[in-house]
Amino acid sequence: MLKEIRFAGDLLIEASAITPEFKNEDVLALFAQKSSLQNLPVLHDDGRPLGLINRNMFHSNMTKPYYPELYSQKSCIAFMDKSPLIVETRLEIEQLTALAVETGDKVFTDGFIIVREGKYQGIGQVLDLMHAMTELQARQHRQLIESIEYASVIQQSILAPSRIALNAYFPENHWLIWEPRDVVGGDIFHFIPTRHEGEEDGFLAVLFDCTGHGVPGAFMTLIAESALAQAIATHGDRDPAALLAAINQYIKHTLNQHDQAAGTRENSDDGLDGMIVRFDKIQQHLVFASARNPLFIMGLNNEEAIDVVPGDRKGAGYANTPMDATWHNHTLPITEAKRIFLITDGVIDQVGGAKKIALGKRRLSQILTESRNATASAQQAAFEEAFAHYQGQEKRRDDVTLLALDLMPGTE
Amino acid sequence: MEKFYLAATSNTPEVDFDFPARRLLLKGESYPESAAAFYGDILNKTSAFLDETREQTIHISVQLNYFNSSSTKMLFSLFDRLNLAAEEGNTVVLDWHHDIDDETILEFGLELAEDFPAIEFHAHAIES
Numbered sequence: 350m351l352k353e354i355r356f357a358g359d360l361l362i363e364a365s366a367i368t369p370e371f372k373n374e375d376v377l378a379l380f381a382q383k384s385s386l387q388n389l390p391v392l393h394d395d396g397r398p399l400g401l402i403n404r405n406m407f408h409s410n411m412t413k414p415y416y417p418e419l420y421s422q423k424s425c426i427a428f429m430d431k432s433p434l435i436v437e438t439r440l441e442i443e444q445l446t447a448l449a450v451e452t453g454d455k456v457f458t459d460g461f462i463i464v465r466e467g468k469y470q471g472i473g474q475v476l477d478l479m480h481a482m483t484e485l486q487a488r489q490h491r492q493l494i495e496s497i498e499y500a501s502v503i504q505q506s507i508l509a510p511s512r513i514a515l516n517a518y519f520p521e522n523h524w525l526i527w528e529p530r531d532v533v534g535g536d537i538f539h540f541i542p543t544r545h546e547g548e549e550d551g552f553l554a555v556l557f558d559c560t561g562h563g564v565p566g567a568f569m570t571l572i573a574e575s576a577l578a579q580a581i582a583t584h585g586d587r588d589p590a591a592l593l594a595a596i597n598q599y600i601k602h603t604l605n606q607h608d609q610a611a612g613t614r615e616n617s618d619d620g621l622d623g624m625i626v627r628f629d630k631i632q633q634h635l636v637f638a639s640a641r642n643p644l645f646i647m648g649l650n651n652e653e654a655i656d657v658v659p660g661d662r663k664g665a666g667y668a669n670t671p672m673d674a675t676w677h678n679h680t681l682p683i684t685e686a687k688r689i690f691l692i693t694d695g696v697i698d699q700v701g702g703a704k705k706i707a708l709g710k711r712r713l714s715q716i717l718t719e720s721r722n723a724t725a726s727a728q729q730a731a732f733e734e735a736f737a738h739y740q741g742q743e744k745r746r747d748d749v750t751l752l753a754l755d756l757m758p759g760t761e
Numbered sequence: 762m763e764k765f766y767l768a769a770t771s772n773t774p775e776v777d778f779d780f781p782a783r784r785l786l787l788k789g790e791s792y793p794e795s796a797a798a799f800y801g802d803i804l805n806k807t808s809a810f811l812d813e814t815r816e817q818t819i820h821i822s823v824q825l826n827y828f829n830s831s832s833t834k835m836l837f838s839l840f841d842r843l844n845l846a847a848e849e850g851n852t853v854v855l856d857w858h859h860d861i862d863d864e865t866i867l868e869f870g871l872e873l874a875e876d877f878p879a880i881e882f883h884a885h886a887i888e889s
Binding site for chain 1: 790865872
């Protein structure tokens with residue numbers, strides 16, 4: 350591998366230079382001798398650069414009528430560029446690039462002079478600088494990606510227990526898509542079976558869509574996860590609305606949104622949208638509370654339209670959600686098999702289709718309806734295909750998460 | 762007050778706030794990495810404009826086909842300020858454009874209309 354180029358000095362090409370004592374006829378001879386010689390630096394006696402003679406510029410002057418006669422015996426500074434770009438060896442290549450751009454066109458043909466403490470060392474070429482900058486950007490990009498990929502390992506390990514619990518609870522009857530747009534993301538899910546007097550009696554399923562995506566979104570998921578753990582420790586695992594209210598308070602405290610004195614513009618206005626679902630298989634009902642996200646409910650043994658229950662219209666956390674905000678619990682009897690879908694807005698709002706508009710709840714319901722009689726994994730495959738088809742060539746706009754869970758009355 | 766114009770990028774909308782003509786336009790998509798940073802200037806300028814606008818008609822046209830949740834919050838702040846201007850005696854007319862098949866954008870517009878009743882809201886379904 351090539352040496353890492355970070356400074357102007359790393360681009361140094363040794364090149365012989367002349368002094369003002371050289372006459373134009375000497376310069377003519379030098380250019381004639383060496384056809385590859387494009388530029389000739391001119392130095393003061395003490396080694397400081399004075400200017401740069403460009404081959405083409407020189408020749409175009411010396412071929413003008415009478416110029417050879419007039420100038421051959423004159424000092425070579427006549428046709429010299431007196432203000433070439435001169436840089437110190439220690440200058441970083443990012444700054445060098447900025448200077449080169451400022452210098453303008455001529456730097457592409459003339460290159461630049463490299464000095465150490467003002468004394469001439471050699472010259473540099475813009476093409477080499479461009480190569481070095483491309484390398485530097487690739488290296489910086491690689492470092493960033495490696496850092497985010499490592500962060501992803503951390504984020505995935507937070508999700509691992511829920512994945513395991515889902516697979517154990519619903520070996521065949523669930524499906525899950527968790528796709529952060531940028532390796533890590535602001536969507537996070539949580540699943541735990543619940544117990545009553547030692548017996549498993551249902552589950553608690555959570556899907557949060559934290560503000561932002563990428564790294565800031567991932568930071569928020571860590572806060573959300575702690576908020577949830579603390580809320581469950583305090584309020585138990587049966588009251589989704591109470592959990593959302595506690596999570597709201599936790600986020601606002603953690604991000605100091607409650608601190609009026611700290612209420613500057615830089616203050617956090619972050620939080621989460623999300624859904625908390627509690628299935629009680631002994632009482633045969635579903636209790637759920639939602640901050641903005643709709644819950645999709647589909648009968649498994651009938652052809653009824655998918656029911657889309659909207660969430661309460663406030664997010665948890667966020668500056669304008671009050672500290673004492675409450676959410677309300679929906680209770681839905683589960684007397685026949687149903688499949689519920691917890692969905693983040695990355696699914697619903699994805700732009701695509703012929704018109705490049707959001708997928709929307711109606712088209713999403715349609716996709717899910719078309720595969721309603723399929724097994725969970727077949728429905729997942731059908732959804733993935735339809736979603737990819739809808740997205741087409743459009744970019745992902747947001748993190749995408751969809752958790753589908755089958756609810757069976759009584760018997761499970 | 763001078764016009765305020767920003768050309769659209771792949772993740773930010775065209776912003777054409779012609780304050781002298783009292784016509785404001787947002788058009789395109791909005792999912793900047795930091796919505797607070799992108800909208801900060803827009804909100805400040807609009808607020809300054811509204812501070813000195815009395816008993817006038819202000820038209821705002823919104824033609825967005827995607828905005829992320831942080832942009833949503835910023836749009837609420839913008840309309841909150843416009844609603845205040847309407848309560849103070851201005852007429853604020855919001856022309857909310859959405860594709861005829863895009864119920865997501867329409868629903869958001871209807872939420873705005875509900876939350877900010879002082880603004881005169883017109884939904885325009887675009888057939889394409």
